[in-house]
Amino acid sequence: MPVLVYTENWDGKFKKLSFELVSYASEIAKMMGTSVTALSIGNVEQNELKKPGSYGASKIIEVKDDRLNHLINSAYSSIISQVAESEGANVIVFSNNFTGKALSPRVSVKLKAGLVSGVTALPSNLDPFTVQKKVFTGKAFANVVIKSDIKILTLSQNSFEIIETENNATIEAFTPEFTDNDFRTEVKDVTKVTGKVLLTDAEIVVSGGRGMKGPENWKPIEELAELLVAATACSRPVSDEGWRPHEEHTGQTGKIIAPNLYIACGISGAIQHLAGVSSSKFIVAINKDNDAPIFEAADYGIIGDVNKVLPEIIEAVKELKAES
Amino acid sequence: MKILICISNVPDTTTKIRFVNDNTAFDTNGVQWIINPWDELALTRALELKETTGGAIEKVTVINVGTKDTEPTLRKALAIGADDAIRVNTEPKDAFFVAYHISEAVKNEGYDMIIAGIDSSDYNGAAVGGMLAEFLGVPSVSSVSSIDVEGDNVSLKREIDGGSEVIGTQLPFVAIIQKGVAIEPRIPSMRGIMMARKKPLNVVEPVEADALTEFVSYELPQAKAACKMVDPENVKELINLLHTEAKVI
Numbered sequence: 001m002p003v004l005v006y007t008e009n010w011d012g013k014f015k016k017l018s019f020e021l022v023s024y025a026s027e028i029a030k031m032m033g034t035s036v037t038a039l040s041i042g043n044v045e046q047n048e049l050k051k052p053g054s055y056g057a058s059k060i061i062e063v064k065d066d067r068l069n070h071l072i073n074s075a076y077s078s079i080i081s082q083v084a085e086s087e088g089a090n091v092i093v094f095s096n097n098f099t100g101k102a103l104s105p106r107v108s109v110k111l112k113a114g115l116v117s118g119v120t121a122l123p124s125n126l127d128p129f130t131v132q133k134k135v136f137t138g139k140a141f142a143n144v145v146i147k148s149d150i151k152i153l154t155l156s157q158n159s160f161e162i163i164e165t166e167n168n169a170t171i172e173a174f175t176p177e178f179t180d181n182d183f184r185t186e187v188k189d190v191t192k193v194t195g196k197v198l199l200t201d202a203e204i205v206v207s208g209g210r211g212m213k214g215p216e217n218w219k220p221i222e223e224l225a226e227l228l229v230a231a232t233a234c235s236r237p238v239s240d241e242g243w244r245p246h247e248e249h250t251g252q253t254g255k256i257i258a259p260n261l262y263i264a265c266g267i268s269g270a271i272q273h274l275a276g277v278s279s280s281k282f283i284v285a286i287n288k289d290n291d292a293p294i295f296e297a298a299d300y301g302i303i304g305d306v307n308k309v310l311p312e313i314i315e316a317v318k319e320l321k322a323e324s
Numbered sequence: 325m326k327i328l329i330c331i332s333n334v335p336d337t338t339t340k341i342r343f344v345n346d347n348t349a350f351d352t353n354g355v356q357w358i359i360n361p362w363d364e365l366a367l368t369r370a371l372e373l374k375e376t377t378g379g380a381i382e383k384v385t386v387i388n389v390g391t392k393d394t395e396p397t398l399r400k401a402l403a404i405g406a407d408d409a410i411r412v413n414t415e416p417k418d419a420f421f422v423a424y425h426i427s428e429a430v431k432n433e434g435y436d437m438i439i440a441g442i443d444s445s446d447y448n449g450a451a452v453g454g455m456l457a458e459f460l461g462v463p464s465v466s467s468v469s470s471i472d473v474e475g476d477n478v479s480l481k482r483e484i485d486g487g488s489e490v491i492g493t494q495l496p497f498v499a500i501i502q503k504g505v506a507i508e509p510r511i512p513s514m515r516g517i518m519m520a521r522k523k524p525l526n527v528v529e530p531v532e533a534d535a536l537t538e539f540v541s542y543e544l545p546q547a548k549a550a551c552k553m554v555d556p557e558n559v560k561e562l563i564n565l566l567h568t569e570a571k572v573i
């Protein structure tokens with residue numbers, strides 16, 4: 001009765017969060033005295049396919065089919081349920097990202113398995129099976145008991161350390177059964193953002209608010225992000241104004257992120273904005289108003305004008321890079 | 325085409341979150357209740373489509389699983405412009421329980437497009453839409469950021485991590501929406517509020533159903549240590565702290 005992990009790939013490479021998930025699942029498996037099976041759907045090369053083994057998976061199941069090059073909720077959730085049944089898995093782990101949110105509810109109904117999304121830590125108890133999750137958009141935590149035999153968890157991103165182990169995993173192909181009902185949606189066009197660090201995957205995020213005054217002032221944010229291998233983000237009014245693309249909007253009604261470092265430039269720190277970023281490990285705030293609520297959420301702050309402070313930060317980072 | 329929108333009744337986004345009964349229940353004292361922000365955007369888009377597609381959309385219905393206390397939220401949805409409302413008369417226990425009740429209430433009602441928000445801002449289950457699609461045996465398209473209708477054709481944009489896709493779907497289906505479907509939510513007009521009083525709000529009794537999860541207790545995050553202020557004349561110090569103390573760069 002292994003722990004089953006859905007390890008997602010992006011253009012044939014596993015996402016970083018997939019390894020985070022395997023590490024997490026391995027710890028649950030240890031608690032339960034069982035093993036981890038990773039499931040990969042789509043085209044992933046053999047060399048890449050072995051990788052979940054280095055994080056604790058002892059078996060990797062591969063499902064390939066030309067119709068599976070895009071995420072199709074019905075088909076994918078059907079595959080995951082079939083694999084869970086054939087493996088006899090009683091815990092299934094997803095990431096709490098767009099994909100996990102799309103698939104886990106369908107699998108939950110197929111298997112009549114209780115689902116807890118946005119889990120932040122290992123189960124605190126196995127009987128009854130109890131996990132902690134974020135509620136009220138990051139403003140509190142709840143302890144939730146899953147009562148069904150099969151349990152499904154989606155893990156909050158960046159809430160578990162990636163742990164490398166030595167493990168030799170076996171790779172097995174699995175051929176799922178489909179019905180026509182599994183393919184009732186069709187992807188007609190795809191736009192990929194390339195060459196940029198993905199906001200939800202980023203360890204460092206540089207973000208700008210209305211205090212940046214206009215899209216023409218974003219150069220230093222982009223430059224700093226590039227230096228730090230960071231993603232760029234923004235507050236809601238900034239994307240509403242069209243200064244920045246909607247994908248960058250973080251907060252209650254945008255993306256919820258949890259990077260190691262979030263640098264907020266000219267952002268007041270409204271409660272709805274903080275809802276999306278307060279799980280960051282460290283927050284830096286640059287704001288000219290010493291009363292701005294962002295300083296209550298921040299770990300480090302500079303009271304000052306972004307136009308003056310940002311170029312100096314860039315210089316200091318360059319110096320640091322030159323030294324090391 | 326008939327559109328159904330699943331509405332969650334949630335505390336206002338500025339609510340100070342507190343718990344009572346030894347941290348086993350959310351303190352509803354003094355809380356203002358609102359339509360979950362995503363669901364409000366879904367409703368706004370449905371009404372825009374109804375107005376701009378020349379009769380393609382027959383009706384926009386809203387549904388909520390909740391006790392009588394949630395009726396003001398449904399009335400607000402009617403005031404914004406929904407044609408009618410359904411309330412399944414029971415305390416929502418978890419996403420599985422809610423989705424099952426919605427599916428039972430609407431499975432024979434012929435809705436072509438069902439819209440749910442990507443999550444509910446209270447318990448952040450992010451599950452009702454997907455579960456509902458599975459209970460009804462229909463396709464789901466998730467993290468949708470735009471919806472367009474032309475005759476019987478629905479075209480959607482779905483955000484994926486690192487890009488977006490244009491998706492076509494057979495009807496009926498469930499759209500699980502997020503930011504982008506509409507920019508600003510509509511607010512009720514005076515006339516809308518007057519009309520809402522006369523619009524149908526149908527109460528449906530619950531069926532036998534299980535919840536698979538149980539929320540047993542709550543905790544507030546630990547208070548953050550005070551923010552360390554860095555002298556704006558010495559920005560280098562910030563980078564130094566991030567490097568040597570926080571160790572994040």
Ligand SMILES: Cc1cc2nc3c(=O)[nH]c(=O)nc-3n(C[C@H](O)[C@H](O)[C@H](O)COP(=O)(O)OP(=O)(O)OC[C@H]3O[C@@H](n4cnc5c(N)ncnc54)[C@H](O)[C@@H]3O)c2cc1C
Nearest residue numbers: 209210211235236251252253266267268273288289305306
């Ligand atoms: C239902 C609902 C949902 C919402 N969801 C979100 C959400 O998801 N995300 C979100 O971000 N917001 C959200 N909001 C909006 C939120 O309430 C705030 O309005 C918003 O976050 C403010 O954005 P801001 O900080 O960029 O702008 P402002 O509040 O205008 O703050 C700008 C800041 O910049 C500072 N500043 C100005 N000039 C300079 C300068 N030269 N140098 C340094 N500092 C400067 C100012 O002191 C100020 O603190 C939501 C609101 C509602 C009602």
